[in-house]
Amino acid sequence: xxxxxxxxDIDGTLLTSxxxxxxxxxxxxxxxxxxxxxxxxxxxxxxxxxxxxxxxxHLDANESxxxxxxxxxxxxxxxxxxxxxxxxxxxxxxxxxxxxQKNNLSVIAYDKDSIVVxxxxxxxxxxxxxxxxxxxYDAEYIANIDTPQLKFIGVGxxxxxxxxxxxxxxxxxxxxxxxxSLPFFIEFMHKEVNKGTAIETLVEHLGYTTENVVACGDGNxxxxxxxxxxxxxxxxxxxxxxxxxxxxxxxxNDEDGLIPIIDKYFP
Numbered sequence: 001x002x003x004x005x006x007x008x009d010i011d012g013t014l015l016t017s018x019x020x021x022x023x024x025x026x027x028x029x030x031x032x033x034x035x036x037x038x039x040x041x042x043x044x045x046x047x048x049x050x051x052x053x054x055x056x057x058h059l060d061a062n063e064s065x066x067x068x069x070x071x072x073x074x075x076x077x078x079x080x081x082x083x084x085x086x087x088x089x090x091x092x093x094x095x096x097x098x099x100x101q102k103n104n105l106s107v108i109a110y111d112k113d114s115i116v117v118x119x120x121x122x123x124x125x126x127x128x129x130x131x132x133x134x135x136x137y138d139a140e141y142i143a144n145i146d147t148p149q150l151k152f153i154g155v156g157x158x159x160x161x162x163x164x165x166x167x168x169x170x171x172x173x174x175x176x177x178x179x180x181s182l183p184f185f186i187e188f189m190h191k192e193v194n195k196g197t198a199i200e201t202l203v204e205h206l207g208y209t210t211e212n213v214v215a216c217g218d219g220n221x222x223x224x225x226x227x228x229x230x231x232x233x234x235x236x237x238x239x240x241x242x243x244x245x246x247x248x249x250x251x252x253n254d255e256d257g258l259i260p261i262i263d264k265y266f267p
Contacts, residue, residue, distance in 0.1 A: 007067075007225065009042060010050065011130060012219060029057055038063055041059070044151075044181045045068060046133065046150075067202070070189055070195060072085055096173075103164050105155060105186070106123075115136075116138050116141050116142060126182070158183040164186050168186075179221045180219070181219045215233065216233040226246055233248045235252055237252040237253055
């Protein structure tokens with residue numbers, strides 16, 4: 001098979017558990033692009049918080065793309081132009097907010113390139129730490145959102161998130177689905193949004209199929225991506241669920257687990 005695309009989740013996959021990109025992995029990814037392969041980053045992060053990592057890997061100088069908000073947005077890095085976006089239905093957004101608040105979870109939304117949280121709770125500042133975006137607490141802003149959003153996050157104690165995840169089983173309303181990316185995060189997006197759908201859209205746009213894709217991830221929100229890829233790879237630190245879906249399991253993100261995959265599929 002002619003593998004042309006390496007598609008990587010960021011947190012827990014590309015980056016170590018201390019949020020670092022190792023020199024060895026970076027060197028491999030730079031060489032991969034030099035050989036003419038296409039590197040794509042696919043994350044639950046907002047677009048703005050992916051740009052630094054993407055530019056560190058020179059995605060802006062190559063034929064490269066980023067998939068943000070768990071698949072809701074595809075951006076071409078050469079000019080930072082959005083090729084695709086899919087937003088939530090306004091009619092269901094208030095229900096999402098009420099559901100999260102009722103279940104003792106803070107509500108996270110986005111205001112341009114900043115993070116807005118309704119109330120301080122356990123782990124409510126983690127999204128700001130991960131994305132390096134500015135954050136503010138503003139319950140009034142959250143309560144009055146009336147424009148279509150790309151996603152909402154519920155954040156709090158892992159046991160509260162796990163209970164909601166089990167209760168919803170991926171479904172919320174007619175147009176929305178929920179997924180967990182970290183033990184203390186549950187994310188709400190349009191039901192047509194996931195990393196797998198975004199990958200299908202991107203490779204089709206470029207004249208390829210998903211059989212030309214090798215995708216690597218670690219979280220349950222990587223499941224659709226792992227399933228559609230020609231080769232779906234779970235990191236050694238991935239969830240048991242993701243490992244059960246993967247074609248291959250590599251070393252962990254703290255052991256440069258991407259390197260053996262690059263060596264095997266992108267000679």
